[in-house]
Amino acid sequence: xxxxxxxxxxxxxxxxxxxxxxxxxxxxxxxxxxxxxxxxxxxxxxxxxxxxxxxxxxxxxxxxxxxxxxxxxxxxxxxxxxxxxxxxxxxxxxxxxxxxxxxxxxxxxxxxxxxxxxxxxxxxxxxxxxxxxxxxxxxxxxxxxxxxxxxxxxxxxxxxxxxxxxxxxxxxxxxxxxxxxxxxxxxxxxxxxxxxxxxxxxxxxxxxxxxxxxxxxxxxxxxxxxxxxxxxxxxxxxxxxxxxxxxxxxxxxxxxxxxxxxxxxxxxxxxxxxxxxxxxxxxxxxxxxxxxxxxxxxxxxxxxxxxxxxxxxxxxxxxxxxxxxxxxxxxxxxxxxxxxxxxxxxxxxxxxxxxxxxxxxxxxxxxxxxxx
Amino acid sequence: xxxxxxxxxxxxxxxxxxxxxxxxxxxxxxxxxxxxxxxxxxxxxxxxxxxxxxxxxxxxxxxxxxxxxxxxxxxxxxxxxxxxxxxxxxxxxxxxxxxxxxxxxxxxxxxxxxxxxxxxxxxxxxxxxxxxxxxxxxxxxxxxxxxxxxxxxxxxxxxxxxxxxxxxxxxxxxxxxxxxxxxxxxxxxxxxxxxxxxxxxxxxxxxxxxxxxxxxxxxxxxxxxxxxxxxxxxxxxxxxxxxxxxxxxxxxxxxxxxxxxxxxxxxxxxxxxxxxxxxxxxxxxxxxxxxxxxxxxxxxxxxxxxxxxxxxxxxxxxxxxxxxxxxxxxxxxxxxxxxxxxxxxxxxxxxxxxxxxxxxxxxxxxxxxxxxxxxxxxxxxxxxxxxxxxxxxxxxxxxxxxxxxxxxxxxxxxxxxxxxxxxxxxxxxxxxxxxxxxxxxxxxxxxxxxxxxxxxxxxxxxxxxxxxxxxxxxxxxxxxxxxxxxxxxxxxxxxxxxxxxxxxxxxxxxxxxxxxxxxxxxxxxxxxxxxxxxxxxxxxxxxxxxxxxxxxxxxxxxxxxxxxxxxxxxxxxxxxxxxxxxxxxxxxxxxxx
Numbered sequence: 001x002x003x004x005x006x007x008x009x010x011x012x013x014x015x016x017x018x019x020x021x022x023x024x025x026x027x028x029x030x031x032x033x034x035x036x037x038x039x040x041x042x043x044x045x046x047x048x049x050x051x052x053x054x055x056x057x058x059x060x061x062x063x064x065x066x067x068x069x070x071x072x073x074x075x076x077x078x079x080x081x082x083x084x085x086x087x088x089x090x091x092x093x094x095x096x097x098x099x100x101x102x103x104x105x106x107x108x109x110x111x112x113x114x115x116x117x118x119x120x121x122x123x124x125x126x127x128x129x130x131x132x133x134x135x136x137x138x139x140x141x142x143x144x145x146x147x148x149x150x151x152x153x154x155x156x157x158x159x160x161x162x163x164x165x166x167x168x169x170x171x172x173x174x175x176x177x178x179x180x181x182x183x184x185x186x187x188x189x190x191x192x193x194x195x196x197x198x199x200x201x202x203x204x205x206x207x208x209x210x211x212x213x214x215x216x217x218x219x220x221x222x223x224x225x226x227x228x229x230x231x232x233x234x235x236x237x238x239x240x241x242x243x244x245x246x247x248x249x250x251x252x253x254x255x256x257x258x259x260x261x262x263x264x265x266x267x268x269x270x271x272x273x274x275x276x277x278x279x280x281x282x283x284x285x286x287x288x289x290x291x292x293x294x295x296x297x298x299x300x301x302x303x304x305x306x307x308x309x310x311x312x313x314x315x316x317x318x319x320x321x322x323x324x325x326x327x328x329x330x331x332x333x334x335x336x337x338x339x340x341x342x343x344x345x346x347x348x349x350x351x352x353x354x355x356x357x358x359x360x361x362x363x364x365x366x367x368x369x370x371x372x
Numbered sequence: 373x374x375x376x377x378x379x380x381x382x383x384x385x386x387x388x389x390x391x392x393x394x395x396x397x398x399x400x401x402x403x404x405x406x407x408x409x410x411x412x413x414x415x416x417x418x419x420x421x422x423x424x425x426x427x428x429x430x431x432x433x434x435x436x437x438x439x440x441x442x443x444x445x446x447x448x449x450x451x452x453x454x455x456x457x458x459x460x461x462x463x464x465x466x467x468x469x470x471x472x473x474x475x476x477x478x479x480x481x482x483x484x485x486x487x488x489x490x491x492x493x494x495x496x497x498x499x500x501x502x503x504x505x506x507x508x509x510x511x512x513x514x515x516x517x518x519x520x521x522x523x524x525x526x527x528x529x530x531x532x533x534x535x536x537x538x539x540x541x542x543x544x545x546x547x548x549x550x551x552x553x554x555x556x557x558x559x560x561x562x563x564x565x566x567x568x569x570x571x572x573x574x575x576x577x578x579x580x581x582x583x584x585x586x587x588x589x590x591x592x593x594x595x596x597x598x599x600x601x602x603x604x605x606x607x608x609x610x611x612x613x614x615x616x617x618x619x620x621x622x623x624x625x626x627x628x629x630x631x632x633x634x635x636x637x638x639x640x641x642x643x644x645x646x647x648x649x650x651x652x653x654x655x656x657x658x659x660x661x662x663x664x665x666x667x668x669x670x671x672x673x674x675x676x677x678x679x680x681x682x683x684x685x686x687x688x689x690x691x692x693x694x695x696x697x698x699x700x701x702x703x704x705x706x707x708x709x710x711x712x713x714x715x716x717x718x719x720x721x722x723x724x725x726x727x728x729x730x731x732x733x734x735x736x737x738x739x740x741x742x743x744x745x746x747x748x749x750x751x752x753x754x755x756x757x758x759x760x761x762x763x764x765x766x767x768x769x770x771x772x773x774x775x776x777x778x779x780x781x782x783x784x785x786x787x788x789x790x791x792x793x794x795x796x797x798x799x800x801x802x803x804x805x806x807x808x809x810x811x812x813x814x815x816x817x818x819x820x821x822x823x824x825x826x827x828x829x830x831x832x833x834x835x836x837x838x839x840x841x842x843x844x845x846x847x848x849x850x851x852x853x854x855x856x857x858x859x860x861x862x863x864x865x866x867x868x869x870x871x872x873x874x875x876x877x878x879x880x881x882x883x884x885x886x887x888x889x890x891x892x893x894x895x896x897x898x899x900x901x902x903x904x905x906x907x908x909x910x911x912x913x914x915x916x917x918x919x920x921x922x923x924x925x926x927x928x929x930x931x932x933x934x935x936x937x938x939x940x941x942x943x944x945x946x947x948x949x950x951x952x953x954x955x956x957x958x959x960x961x962x963x964x965x
Binding site for chain 1: 762763764784785786788791793795797798799800801802803804805808811812813815816817818820844860
């Protein structure tokens, strides 16, 4: 038992040295994930700021100016230009000068004074559908605010069923709160996958794998020796990302640390398992890298990181069941924002553990197969 | 080749080239004031130990690397400033020639023709002689990756000749190529020189090749140590080369002893005795070995090379290890007592890959403390046999016993602890230091604690690796990398050593050192099974087996094998002659395997 522990420890030490003594691979492991975290967290946001818009106001009355003042006073909007023909509107949108044109017809103030509904037309650039949807939400909120105030000030009958919205766990619906926990999952997956996917292939290229196989070491020892450094590096990096998220981006960490780290442990396990599986199937580092990316891209897109899994066709939803990132994102968001503890997340833990152990067993099987 | 013909124009001249590299050990002068000329239509050899600067020089001449100072002129171009124009006319074949393994033979040729702008209408006419010379004609549609090692090298040469360059630079073109393919490759190149007046500049580690060149330039540590016709260099050694035999000592014991004697520049075991190159006119033998038979022998190029090297650089090889340094038998009681049993027994061993039979009912055995050489052309089944012995590959059928234990039935860990394995790639962790590599490999064999520390210290001392202890293995010079690889494979005190082309690409100095160590290990009872392409090395073996197409062609001591090739025309054949003769008898030339 003690001999086994020493053997595995030496193997792990060797892996560490191989990874960290080389300046280039050290840099690759440490710098890009942190840079990505910062860049993604600042850049990858659904919140719109500095929306450039134009105004086509044909109404000389008071109310149109009141509506427009609400836009120009908002920090999210930036007035680029006032226009007075449809031709100019087309030119501005076609050339992507503005995302939005507010058109108020000449009868707007008159209609309101006469007690008829007035119409504010918003022309948005539909080529960027996601942005357009979010933008429309903003416009609606501002126009709604104007009409509510107008109703109150003039003693009119309020709408029959007013909607009152409140978002739990993220009251201001800050998209950064949604993105940063996701990035913890994303980067942990990239690191744990790369550490293992390339390691066996590198040994094959250098010929050291044969040298390793002629020693009395067994496949189990070799796999353990490869997993331990992956764990340590995966843990260190995810801790760093969590710290940056909490202290730099002020994402609340409401849940318990044990719940978070149990998730990180099981998720890293499945990432390493998949990485080793790729590694035991390929023979060059290039193939290993390709294999890792072949796994990474779909597992990110089909994880619910950006688009909800519930929106996907049923068959794809079924496929996401073997995607470890899917479960880890649930764990992350629930621990960070909702303050979930271990008990509520048991189904996710179980799924991750199953994927991790399954992929490791398969990796061990492929290892042995390559020898015979 | 015609040194008495009128002086030819120099197509290549090198003047005072200096090139330095930065390394963790400080600045290395890879080339230090190198000057020489190469005449048109000749073969010039660039010879020297690893790290002498051969590859650096060829890269500078090809316009791939810049020099710090000095200048070169090739075909009237300056490679430093006119590289693109030069490269249109020049042929350059680097050590690892970039064949595209996923392209066919024909497509590889087309690609190089495209790269050199050879017009399509001229190609048929240019390809025809190349394909017939290299005998690659029937394989035009075969993938380059599916060719044997020797055929790949030939295709590499064909690709570098596709634009009919007047000058060809070749960097160790015959490393890892078997003697038969090597001979064929040289015939192709010699014909190119004869018929097209192509000029060749070739670097090589094979001394027998060097003796066939028109001129040689000996490089050592970046400096030119000697230059001239091989015959002239050889004649300098005349009167300094002797065959020494001392009947009560085996050559294996005598050789390291003589190598340590001051005044002896080189000692190498040969034909029941030791061949020595001496400083003066007679070997300065110590009194201990008084009843020695000394005979003067005609010098060879290798003798001249070692003489130059020893004079120019002082004794370059490390002092031979002495038995006290590494008390093998004291530590491994199982070794000394099992003197009569066979270390390796192979019976009817067969391995199929699909319909291809790589090893075909092979039977032989290796005795305790024996050095057994496994020779054969590329693809003869040597490596497959090795992989089965080391447990990397399962046999299709047959029996394999190591130290009396059935490899297939026993506990793997137990068998593996008895084996040391060193492959041609010197498989080490290049990012780890010398010391870390040794720690890892000894741990892999279950060593720990004080025993491990002592053993590593002992091994580092024995292989004289202390100075490089903290150096990354990947940055070591090739000879040291090989030394470390051997150190790592014997650190766990194996009783059997499997060496797969252990000296591939290693220079004569490091090769001698290596074999001295192997001889020493065999004296301690370690059994050694080795494959090699250097027939001179096979002379170190007690017995050799020659393989072809997975079968055993001949088995016996080097002297017996040589005797089998004796004919009235060649009364004293070398082992290489014998090897080629036996292979040709088994398979008529020109018929591809």
